[in-house]
Amino acid sequence: MIQEFKDFINRGNLVEIATAFVLGVAFAAVVDTFTNRVVLPLIGLIFNVSSLDSWLTFGNIDEETGMAVGSVGAFIGSILNFLIIAFVIFLVVKAYNRMRAAQEADEPAEDTLLLRQIRDNLAR
Numbered sequence: 001m002i003q004e005f006k007d008f009i010n011r012g013n014l015v016e017i018a019t020a021f022v023l024g025v026a027f028a029a030v031v032d033t034f035t036n037r038v039v040l041p042l043i044g045l046i047f048n049v050s051s052l053d054s055w056l057t058f059g060n061i062d063e064e065t066g067m068a069v070g071s072v073g074a075f076i077g078s079i080l081n082f083l084i085i086a087f088v089i090f091l092v093v094k095a096y097n098r099m100r101a102a103q104e105a106d107e108p109a110e111d112t113l114l115l116r117q118i119r120d121n122l123a124r
Helices: 002-009 012-047 072-106 110-123
Strands: 057-061 068-071
Touching (some): 057 072, 068 072
16 A cells, blocks of 8 residues: 555656646735736726725625625635736746647657658658
8 A cells, every 4th residue: 555655646746736836826825926916906096996896895894804794806806916917827828839739740650650660661
């Protein structure tokens, strides 16, 4: 059972998934900071509010934060965060697919290589 667990852990795909997860969490923190420190203050300037968290609020005031419980502005900030992350992931996947297609175009298919070998053997 321990050996099976070691084999499972050492499988290449698991390590790649774990690496992608860690990078994704770090990237989400970067995008969150970009959204909260750059994008949302610019939108706040446009709508003349200090923070989108305080824009279109409703409900009772939370004693710990001093802000309303509900906030449409905070929801809009989360949507912007999601859209930025989704767009960057789209660009990464698009670049990966383009690179992979170029790589596959450079390498002939296995059946093509086999046919070339047969042709060369027949020519001899």
